[in-house]
Amino acid sequence: MPPRIASASVAPSTSALLQISAGARVVRAPAQQQACAGFSTTASRAYNPKARRAFWKWLSGPGNAYRKAPAESKTLYLGKNRNPFRPEGKDEGAIGSKVPFPLNPNFRSTPILSNQSRELIWNKVMRKGETIKAVSAELGVDITRVAAVVRLKEVEKDWIAKGIKLAWPYARAIRHMLPVKSYNPEVLNKPLEDINELHVHPHTMKQLYWPTSESRQFTREDAAKAFHRNMLSADKRVPHPELIRMERDLFKGVNPSKAKKNFLRAVELSESKAAQAKIRIAQAEEQDTTRINTKRFEFRFKEINSEDVGPDGRKITAVGARYGRPSYDRVKGAVKIPTSVP
Amino acid sequence: MRALPEQPFPGSVPRIVGTGEQARQQRGDALLRHAPEMTVKIRLARFGRRNAPFYNIVVAHARTARNSKPLEVIGTYDPIPKADPYDDSGRLHKDIKLDTLRAKYWIGVGAQPTDTTWRLLSMVGILEPKHRNQQPRTAPELPADIRQGS
Numbered sequence: 001m002p003p004r005i006a007s008a009s010v011a012p013s014t015s016a017l018l019q020i021s022a023g024a025r026v027v028r029a030p031a032q033q034q035a036c037a038g039f040s041t042t043a044s045r046a047y048n049p050k051a052r053r054a055f056w057k058w059l060s061g062p063g064n065a066y067r068k069a070p071a072e073s074k075t076l077y078l079g080k081n082r083n084p085f086r087p088e089g090k091d092e093g094a095i096g097s098k099v100p101f102p103l104n105p106n107f108r109s110t111p112i113l114s115n116q117s118r119e120l121i122w123n124k125v126m127r128k129g130e131t132i133k134a135v136s137a138e139l140g141v142d143i144t145r146v147a148a149v150v151r152l153k154e155v156e157k158d159w160i161a162k163g164i165k166l167a168w169p170y171a172r173a174i175r176h177m178l179p180v181k182s183y184n185p186e187v188l189n190k191p192l193e194d195i196n197e198l199h200v201h202p203h204t205m206k207q208l209y210w211p212t213s214e215s216r217q218f219t220r221e222d223a224a225k226a227f228h229r230n231m232l233s234a235d236k237r238v239p240h241p242e243l244i245r246m247e248r249d250l251f252k253g254v255n256p257s258k259a260k261k262n263f264l265r266a267v268e269l270s271e272s273k274a275a276q277a278k279i280r281i282a283q284a285e286e287q288d289t290t291r292i293n294t295k296r297f298e299f300r301f302k303e304i305n306s307e308d309v310g311p312d313g314r315k316i317t318a319v320g321a322r323y324g325r326p327s328y329d330r331v332k333g334a335v336k337i338p339t340s341v342p
Numbered sequence: 343m344r345a346l347p348e349q350p351f352p353g354s355v356p357r358i359v360g361t362g363e364q365a366r367q368q369r370g371d372a373l374l375r376h377a378p379e380m381t382v383k384i385r386l387a388r389f390g391r392r393n394a395p396f397y398n399i400v401v402a403h404a405r406t407a408r409n410s411k412p413l414e415v416i417g418t419y420d421p422i423p424k425a426d427p428y429d430d431s432g433r434l435h436k437d438i439k440l441d442t443l444r445a446k447y448w449i450g451v452g453a454q455p456t457d458t459t460w461r462l463l464s465m466v467g468i469l470e471p472k473h474r475n476q477q478p479r480t481a482p483e484l485p486a487d488i489r490q491g492s
Contacts (some may be wrong), residue, residue: 290466292465292466296423296434297423297434297435297436298433298434298435298436299435299436299438299462299465300435300436300437300438301438301439301440301442301465301466302437302438302439302440303440303441303442304417304439304440304441305441306414306415306416306417306441306444307441307444309415318415319415319417319418319439319441320389320398320399320400320415320417320418320439321387321389321390321396321398321418323411324411342427342428
């Protein structure tokens with residue numbers, strides 16, 4: 001059997017793609033070529049399905065609009081009538097559209113932060129020493145996203161300092177394909193996303209029949225307690241409880257600049273509290289650890305209580321691999337990739 | 343009376359018949375010599391997967407299987423050296439969890455650590471190091487008269 005060689009007309013031809021980017025007005029389908037083993041005397045049958053013919057026709061007609069990439073902050077997606085398989089459809093503008101797949105209008109691509117805005121966030125946090133929560137509230141970017149931007153910017157700057165080559169063309173290509181959000185530090189900007197979304201706690205997912213007295217108030221605190229005795233109220237579980245306090249201050253008629261000052265102080269306090277808690281945990285761990293340095297390795301002996309094994313000796317957090325209990329490290333559906341940063 | 347066999351099957355305690363002082367003495371000796379060993383050991387029990395060992399530091403009877411349920415788990419030993427996150431100095435560490443109080447107790451009542459556990463326990467000062475200190479040592483000073491004579 002002769003070796004099978006893919007027909008040049010079936011695979012997207014590089015030259016055709018180059019033509020598109022080179023800006024040729026009329027794009028022609030690559031010519032059918034003889035693609036078979038050199039010793040064969042039979043020419044391969046030309047196979048040019050209708051869909052492909054329609055595609056090439058579309059590309060030289062209404063598809064011409066897609067030859068040039070749009071500006072960075074804009075998108076150029078196929079509109080509903082820009083379906084290459086229906087070239088006779090109306091040519092409606094799709095610049096700035098959020099729907100990249102015309103047949104799936106429910107999928108909307110969400111904007112990403114531009115390089116300049118990521119630099120702005122990094123500058124605010126690392127240079128000016130603003131708290132992550134304050135930056136998040138000011139720019140309307142989620143707390144976790146602000147933290148991620150700062151971390152990744154640090155990695156980027158570290159790589160640049162080390163002379164590691166970065167994939168700039170790739171990043172640029174991605175920015176041309178997605179809506180990009182940029183900030184102007186001089187004016188009031190629209191927020192990128194909702195920053196005070198409440199995480200759906202599993203305790204709140206159960207149906208509850210909770211008779212209450214009509215003559216008494218039933219607050220969010222009470223609702224939380226109804227779900228679980230340790231549950232915090234929604235006002236305390238949101239990422240920015242300080243914003244709620246600020247709004248209350250403004251409602252009471254506190255001077256806006258004073259309310260802002262109070263907010264910044266509260267945010268700083270909450271962040272320093274979280275940092276102190278982390279430091280305390282690390283210190284307690286260090287206190288329990290004995291470090292023995294040998295020539296090759298450092299041995300870290302951590303003091304534990306081997307008697308803390310529960311009433312039946314099978315407590316899940318007891319020290320060591322357990323006896324008579326399967327390890328669930330290969331169970332389906334369990335998250336095996338790390339979910340936190342060390 | 344039919345004579346009982348000296349030793350019913352190899353490994354068991356030989357039966358010594360008689361009521362005299364000598365027979366009682368012999369019976370006692372035989373029991374000590376042939377009774378099953380009741381040594382309690384501090385040893386490692388291997389868990390983890392292939393090429394990824396992880397050990398429990400256990401107190402167990404010497405003649406029980408390696409991974410059988412021990413008397414007590416007093417710690418763990420992760421023999422795979424690990425680097426600290428964000429540390430590219432190349433220095434690696436091994437993590438050991440140990441209940442030193444229980445380890446001391448079991449040593450006190452005669453539990454015998456294996457060589458590996460001895461090495462670990464000697465690191466935290468529970469035992470004297472078994473093997474000779476490999477540190478270079480300096481010779482003790484010579485007596486004064488010899489020093490002056492040379």
